[in-house]
Amino acid sequence: MEENRQQSERPRIPLTQLGRGQRARLDSGCMAGLPENDQCLLRAMGVHEHCELRVCKPGEPCIIQVERTRVGLSGPVANRLMVTPCDGSGAC
Amino acid sequence: MAVVSQGTPRASGTAARPLRAAFLGQPNTGKTTLFNRMCGVRARTANLPGTTVESRVGVTVVRGTELEVMDLPGTYGLHLELPESRLCRECIEGRIGDCAPDVVVLVADATNLARSLRFAVQALHRKLPCVVAITLADESRRKGLSVDALRLEQLLGCPVCITSGRTGEGTEALAIQALEVARKGISASEFAQRLTLLPPAENNEAIAAWCDAAMRDSVGGLHAIRSDALTDRVDAALSHPVSGTAVFVMVMALLFASIFWLAKFPMDGIDWIFTNLGGLLNSVLPDGALRGLIVDGVVGGVAGTVVFLPQIALLFFLLSLLEDSGYLARAAFAADRFLRRFGLPGQAFVPLLSSHACALPGIMSTRLIPDSRDRIATILVAPFMSCTARLPVYVLLISLLFADKPWLAGLAFLGCYAVGALAGLLSALLVRRTILRGPARAMMLELPPYRRPSLSTALWMTVDRSRLFLKNAGSVILAICVAMWWLSAYPRAEPTAEVMAMTATAQSLRDTKALDGLAQAAVLEVKAEMAMAEAQQIQSFAGRLGQTVQPVFAPLGFDHQLTVATLTSFLAREVFVSTLTILNSVDESDERAVIDQIAQARRVDGTPLFTVSTSASLLVFFILAMQCLPTLALVHRETGSWKWPALQFVWMTGLAWTMAFAVRWTLLNMGVA
Known part of the structure; x- marks a missing residue:
């Protein structure tokens, strides 16, 4: 309960605001700003709600890693993807 | 297990048709390597009936029984509204020609199993006999990962085989399993039983939770995100606006130079062979229509097609190496910055660059472009490149x-190239805003791990593409060349008075047998020949057409x-x-x-x-x-x-x-x- 409360308190920010090596979590509704087809493709590539990601390279393109998959995202896509950053201890 | 023959998918119901397996999976899962291992170099690429999308087809023999294998295009999901997804969907459901498979082999990557399982769950919701092939077993072991195949079988409700396309591990067992499942089929009760094991197909969150649980049960937990500092650094360099662009320009310059210069030698060789063949046939065959048809029409037409083969083969060989190494996906991002302004995706760069050597390999390489609108726009403008x-x-x-x-x-000279390229890019912008209008597909690309490219895969790909080019393009081009030869060779022109006079003078000079006379006769004969050729050009159907059409070009x-x-x-x-x-x-x-x-x-x-x-x-x-x-x-x-x-x-x-x-x-x- 406490963990969930802490998660909901953390602000959601666009993926583009994360720095190199930072980790974040995708929550429900994090892809709402993207067209439906793009959401489906991202999920199919492994970037789905509740997954944890790591920023390998910020900027254009933004390269993220989810599990063992690296995905390159163009700037507009990364900017519309809302993430919840993990805290300093690495907890998401 | 032995490899026997190959060909396009054979129609079901024919006596000769063996049982058929369709390989279905996401890109970069080792699906094609597994297919190559099972079907060998003699597998063929063929368009699926009624489509322009190709599939590789081969036949493998297991315990004396043939199993036809189709390698479907890689797709991230069967539910996506993308051409490759639609095609896979229609193919496995038997809605394309006679290509319905008897068994679907779901290819899953052992090093990225959670994602593959999500894909497999979707596919298993269809009433199809399925076998799951876990690939890249050797690579996963090196990374300290192990998969409990028996537990996965229980969870998925279908047979699971651990394989490696590179080492051949488990491929025979997979073929045996696929054959058995194909023979047996799937009953309604078996399918109902399978559905009770799986999460609902439409519920993404339920699927994700089910896959997490399956990973815990069969692999010991989700594959944690592991930092790879070296890959991070290389990716950062290759996607940097300056260093990334510099590497991109260098790689593309090398690719371009290879197509332009390396291919020149075999092209000259082919040209030499056909020139000599034409000369030989000219000396052997009697003068007449048959010689003209064979030498100028058939040999000329074949030469005109085959001469492009070295460029095409070299392009596909190098592209295969680049793709296999993991660089091509990074290069697409480097080109995307510039091409996006003209409505083209980053993947269009290679076809446009290749078109500077010849539009034929350039257009063939548009198959790298996933979106059909992007692909057609690139095909339309590629011939503008000089x-x-x-x-x-x-x-x-x-x-x-x-x-x-x-x-x-x-x-x-430089201006000619610039004008062509600019016209192509502006035309692309125009078509993407008019007849091919639609939202530009945002760049979201999987960046596969950097790997040492496989030479054998590149060679198989090269042989396969070259064969396809010669078979399909060659036949059409040859027919057109023969038709054009006929139009320019007929009707036969009558010798003009000038030609007859020159020929007669040459003959009389030859009769004198004086050295000066013989030399003058030779010059006159060449002039007579050229005058005859000119008369033929003007009096032929093509020539007459030219005179008829001339008013159009008069301005x-x-x-x-x-x-x-x-x-x-x-x-x-x-x-x-x-x-x-x-x-x-x-x-x-x-x-x-x-x-x-x-x-x-x-x-x-x-x-x-x-x-x-x-x-x-x-x-x-x-x-x-x-x-x-x-x-x-x-x-x-x-x-x-x-x-x-x-x-x-x-x-x-x-x-x-x-x-x-x-x-x-x-x-x-x-x-x-």
Whole structure:
């Protein structure tokens, strides 16, 4: 309960605001700003709600890693993807 | 297990058709390596019936029974509204021709199992006999991962085999399992039982939770994100605006140079072989229509097609290496920054670059572009890029325009390439905003791990693509070449009085047997031959067509000679120069002399054939016009419709005519003749 409360308190920010090596979590509704087809493709590539990601390279393109998959995202896509950053201890 | 034969998917219900397995999976899962391992080098690429999407098909023999294997295009999900997803969906559901598989082999990557399981869950919701093949077993073991196949079988409700396409591990067991499942099929009760094990197909969150649980049960937990500092650094460098662009330009320059220069040697060899074959047949066959058909039509046509093979083979070999190494996905991002402004995706760069060597390999390599609108837009504009076949025409016309001004000639040469590329990019922008309108597909690309590229895979791909090119494009091109030969060879021209007089004089000189006389006779005979060729050019169906069409080209300053040369160059652009040499009875043995003599050519009224305004308009016309029958034939094949080559021809030729007219009109109004 406490963990969930802490998660909901953390602000959601666009993926583009994360720095190199930072980790974040995708929550429900994090892809709402993207067209439906793009959401489906991202999920199919492994970037789905509740997954944890790591920023390998910020900027254009933004390269993220989810599990063992690296995905390159163009700037507009990364900017519309809302993430919840993990805290300093690495907890998401 | 042995490999026997190959071919296109055979129709079900025929006595010869073996049981069929379809390999289905996401990209970068080792699916094609597994297919190659099972079916060997003799597998073939074939278009699925009624589509332009290709699938590799092979046959493997297991315990004396044949199993036909289809390698479907990689797709991230069966539910996606993407061409490859739609095709896989329709294929496994038996909605394409007679390609319904008897068993679906779901290929899952052992090193990225959670994602593969999500894909497998979707597929298993269809009432199809399935086997799951876990690939890259060797790589996963090196990474310390192990998969409990028995537990996965219980969770998925279908057989699971651990395999490795690279080492061959488990491939025979997979073939046996696939054959058994294909024979057995799936009953309604078995399917109902399978559904009770799986989460609902429409509920993403339930699928994700189920896959997490399955990973805990069968692999010991989700694969944690592991930092890879080296890959991070390389990715950062390759996608940096400066270093990434520099590497991209260097790699593409090497690719371009290889296609341009390395392929030159085998191309010269092929040219030499066909020239000698033509010479041999000329000396063996009796003079007449049959010799003309075989030597000029068939051998000439085959040579015109086969000569492009080294470029195509080299391009696909190098592309396969680049793709396998993991670089191509990174390169697409580097090019995307620039091409996106013109409505094209980053993946369009390689086809456009290759088209500078020849549009044929360029158009074939558009298969790398996943979105069909992007792909067609790239195919439509690729022939605007200045190919090598245009070079002889550029050399001739620039030499006429800027004789003794090498710097201006050099700039003009560069300008030809720039004008072609700019026209292509602006045309792409236009089509993407009109007939191919639609949201640009945002770049979201999986960046596969960097790997040492497989030479054998590259060779298989090269052999396969080359065979496909020769079979499909070659047959159409050959037919067109024979038709064009017939149009320019018939009706046979009667020798003119001038030709007869020259022949008679030559004969009388030969009769004198004096050395001077023999030399003069030889010169006269060559002149008679050229005059005969000119008469043939004018009196043939193609020549008559040229005279009929000449009024259309009159505003560009073309007389009937230039019109005929322009029309005959529709077969291949480089024919333009040779047609002009024939029409003006030029000795082709000395290139400089050819240019000088063509520069002196006159029209029927005695005025110069090549004025500045005519040469400039002709140059602009050749930069922009769609004058390549083989390209149109290939565009038809690649798009599956005559609509696109027709549109391409009308747009490019219409634009070429308009721009050529504008250039000539401007020059004339500036007082330049």
